Amino acid sequence: MKRTAADIAYTEQEQELATVAKALSHPVRLQILKLLSTQSCCFTGELTGIIPMAQSTISQHLKALLEAGLIQGEINPPRVKYCLNRENWERASRLFTNLFTHDQSEGHCC
Template sequence: MAKKELTKEQEQLARFAKALGHPIRIAILQMLANQSCCFHGDMSEVLPIAKSTLSQHLNELKDAGLIQGTITPPTVKYCINLENWTVAQTLFSAFLKDVELDTECS
């Protein structure tokens, strides 16, 4: 029996999940989602994070495709990537809906 290959959806879902795997990245996404337009400014003045590590978290979210924008020190311009955000919502929703847990195996 041949091994089954991972699907594109499984790989993309895992990439999104990895990007969401840190609380500051969740805070960044929540902040951006609550903006009426792109965020301009220094996020380290709004979020509990040092400037030195902020760019690493922004790059992780950007590499995953969840946000888009530019870094122009000392400010940034970032927005939610709406197309990929919709894909992430669809993939997570389908994944969580499709996984049925056997409650009798506790």
């Protein structure tokens, strides 16, 4: 009997890391994050002035980054201001580091 992804029990850290990795999987999102990392905060309209895409497209990418917890938004109608969620970035960094840190006492896989 074949096992499916639904049959495998993933740790909370693996699931969280997969969510972050998925959010990072588009070049526009990486551009947005790079821009936000150089500023304290940025409005959606400012991002559309820098990244040559429709505001609706930028908003979809911002939503994915928000859902992954990598950025945070503050609503000041009619505008939304975004900035990096530095605490979650530090956590994501630790998760990635721990994923690739091997305990030598466990032996070798191959």
